[in-house]
Amino acid sequence: MMQHLIVFPVVLPLVAGILLLYQRQGLVRYKRTVSVAATVLLLLVAIGLLRQAASGEITYYALGDWQAPFGIVLVLDRLSALMLLLTAVLAVGAVVFACAGDDEKGSNFHGLFQWQLLGINGAFLTGDLFNLFVFFEVLLLASYALLLHGGGKARIQASVHYVVLNLAGSSLFLIAVGILYGATGTLNMADMAIRVAELSAERDGLVSAGALMLLVVFGLKAAILPLYFWLPKAYASAPAPVAALFAIMTKVGIYAILRVYSLIFGDSAGDLEALEQPWVWWLSLATLAAAGVGVLAARDLRLLVAYLVLVSVGTLLAGIGMRSPQAVSALIYYLIHTTLITGGLFLLAEMIGLQRGKAGTRIVKGRPMVQGAALAMLFFVGAIAVAGIPPFSGAFGKALMLNAAEGTQRLWLWPLLLLTSLASLIALSRAGSTLFWRSHRGTISGTPLSRCQWFGVIWLLSAAPLLVAMAGPVSSYTQATAEQLANPQVLIRTLLPDAGDAQ
Amino acid sequence: MELLYAMTTGVLTASGLYLTLRGRTFPVVVGLTLLSYAVNLFLFSMGGLTTDGAAIVSEGAGFADPLPQALVLTAIVIGFAMTAFVVILAMRARSEVGNDHVDGKKEDRE
Numbered sequence: 001m002m003q004h005l006i007v008f009p010v011v012l013p014l015v016a017g018i019l020l021l022y023q024r025q026g027l028v029r030y031k032r033t034v035s036v037a038a039t040v041l042l043l044l045v046a047i048g049l050l051r052q053a054a055s056g057e058i059t060y061y062a063l064g065d066w067q068a069p070f071g072i073v074l075v076l077d078r079l080s081a082l083m084l085l086l087t088a089v090l091a092v093g094a095v096v097f098a099c100a101g102d103d104e105k106g107s108n109f110h111g112l113f114q115w116q117l118l119g120i121n122g123a124f125l126t127g128d129l130f131n132l133f134v135f136f137e138v139l140l141l142a143s144y145a146l147l148l149h150g151g152g153k154a155r156i157q158a159s160v161h162y163v164v165l166n167l168a169g170s171s172l173f174l175i176a177v178g179i180l181y182g183a184t185g186t187l188n189m190a191d192m193a194i195r196v197a198e199l200s201a202e203r204d205g206l207v208s209a210g211a212l213m214l215l216v217v218f219g220l221k222a223a224i225l226p227l228y229f230w231l232p233k234a235y236a237s238a239p240a241p242v243a244a245l246f247a248i249m250t251k252v253g254i255y256a257i258l259r260v261y262s263l264i265f266g267d268s269a270g271d272l273e274a275l276e277q278p279w280v281w282w283l284s285l286a287t288l289a290a291a292g293v294g295v296l297a298a299r300d301l302r303l304l305v306a307y308l309v310l311v312s313v314g315t316l317l318a319g320i321g322m323r324s325p326q327a328v329s330a331l332i333y334y335l336i337h338t339t340l341i342t343g344g345l346f347l348l349a350e351m352i353g354l355q356r357g358k359a360g361t362r363i364v365k366g367r368p369m370v371q372g373a374a375l376a377m378l379f380f381v382g383a384i385a386v387a388g389i390p391p392f393s394g395a396f397g398k399a400l401m402l403n404a405a406e407g408t409q410r411l412w413l414w415p416l417l418l419l420t421s422l423a424s425l426i427a428l429s430r431a432g433s434t435l436f437w438r439s440h441r442g443t444i445s446g447t448p449l450s451r452c453q454w455f456g457v458i459w460l461l462s463a464a465p466l467l468v469a470m471a472g473p474v475s476s477y478t479q480a481t482a483e484q485l486a487n488p489q490v491l492i493r494t495l496l497p498d499a500g501d502a503q
Numbered sequence: 504m505e506l507l508y509a510m511t512t513g514v515l516t517a518s519g520l521y522l523t524l525r526g527r528t529f530p531v532v533v534g535l536t537l538l539s540y541a542v543n544l545f546l547f548s549m550g551g552l553t554t555d556g557a558a559i560v561s562e563g564a565g566f567a568d569p570l571p572q573a574l575v576l577t578a579i580v581i582g583f584a585m586t587a588f589v590v591i592l593a594m595r596a597r598s599e600v601g602n603d604h605v606d607g608k609k610e611d612r613e
């Protein structure tokens with residue numbers, strides 16, 4: 001049983017999704033029960049896997065018992081276990097929030113939600129480059145449909161851009177995988193790392209072309225500067241629980257960059273070592289600057305949060321660009337914080353919009369809110385955490401990032417990161433004071449929010465104090481993760497025990 | 504044969520890219536389809552082009568690399584599903600927004 005645990009994060013949402021497709025309309029209670037139960041079960045599985053991976057041992061699951069490099073393997077190390085747990089925590093908050101009524105605005109919400117989880121979990125676990133493409137497609141197909149959930153002009157507009165861009169991205173992904181397969185003759189990432197190390201010099205150009213094309217694809221998912229224009233509109237128009245789940249989608253791109261370039265193009269890759277580093281570093285800084293401007297310019301709370309996601313993408317990529325174990329450790333800590341907090345803020349924006357009636361989430365004067373005080377408290381916690389002010393988790397994450405920068409990197413990163421923090425702070429305090437303090441006079445009307453929604457938001461935003469309270473264990477785990485990533489040889493030896501003899 | 508194959512792939516990619524960058528949804532959909540054809544051909548050629556090779560393993564020399572074939576098959580299936588989805592999406596955008604421009608603009612910017 002225990003050795004099969006690794007495949008559960010893929011199988012569980014798949015089975016749950018099939019059960020949920022049983023009937024399109026009706027059976028609301030049944031669907032909600034199955035979906036929430038499956039997500040909570042996923043959380044328990046993820047906790048079990050994290051405990052298994054925390055020992056530092058790398059375990060893998062060979063599907064159909066076909067051993068690597070011939071079969072497809074699911075690999076569990078510290079990083080993938082952490083990402084699985086993060087996805088599950090986020091999903092529990094989002095799915096409970098959706099049970100308040102968002103799920104019935106269109107058909108098949110819960111089934112698609114589970115399949116989105118299937119794609120995300122698969123992308124985190126797989127050890128095979130083509131399989132990564134397949135899981136990317138699974139999560140994208142689910143996300144296309146989820147983005148359209150509920151319909152409406154703005155969503156369809158945003159979807160057209162999102163779908164077309166991602167289809168072009170998928171073509172690029174296939175070309176890149178094809179080039180890498182043609183040059184190295186394998187698709188297994190661990191095997192590819194060995195082949196790249198032994199590559200003849202004439203194929204260097206081909207492999208680096210393939211590798212940089214992969215960077216474009218992952219950059220499109222992660223939303224790096226020239227490729228981020230789809231994000232604000234798509235995230236701002238998506239239904240709230242979907243937008244919250246999308247908070248992990250950009251992190252799938254970041255995970256893929258981290259995984260592929262630390263494993264395949266690590267220390268042993270010779271001339272090709274760290275070929276992505278200059279690109280990622282400079283583009284991350286440019287992303288930070290552009291996102292800071294976007295945050296200041298946003299006139300809608302949801303758009304503001306979407307730009308805050310971009311700020312976090314820039315910060316995380318800068319961590320990859322620094323390419324030291326210390327920076328990777330800092331970025332993983334920041335990644336946990338930013339995923340949960342921005343997810344929570346998307347949910348909170350929806351609640352604020354519901355209470356304000358016609359004014360919605362636009363940052364203008366509106367009618368007073370029924371539960372304004374409680375919402376304002378949550379907004380305060382979320383805003384402080386995301387802007388990076390003590391005492392909440394954002395401050396810790398940013399301090400770790402700043403501390404990890406060395407030499408001339410400080411010269412660029414410090415001012416940019418601190419200025420975007422300032423921009424976020426200004427934008428958030430402006431938004432908060434308009435939303436909560438500058439309301440029209442008049443009687444308070446509107447209905448109180450459902451308990452599911454409160455649970456979803458508090459569940460996600462409680463990460464802000466919790467990550468600080470448990471900063472010790474969390475950061476020692478992220479440090480161990482960064483060390484494991486810096487030594488890909490362990491993973492390669494686990495997957496391919498015979499590889500040492502061949503060399 | 505290599506030259507012909509490379510030229511076909513290249514022309515398909517170029518046409519697909521050009522059409523994808525157009526302003527109306529129909530050319531974009533056709534462009535994405537051409538792009539996926541080009542990608543399938545490209546993937547297929549990555550195992551190396553051989554003529555008269557055995558389809559499955561044979562005694563002695565030359566058999567075709569089975570992996571690119573499997574990849575192409577997967578890519579075709581996914582490509583079909585995606586094309587079907589994008590066609591439906593384009594039709595819904597046409598009916599909701601009232602025109603077939605990708606940005607939903609009223610005026611004709613072609």
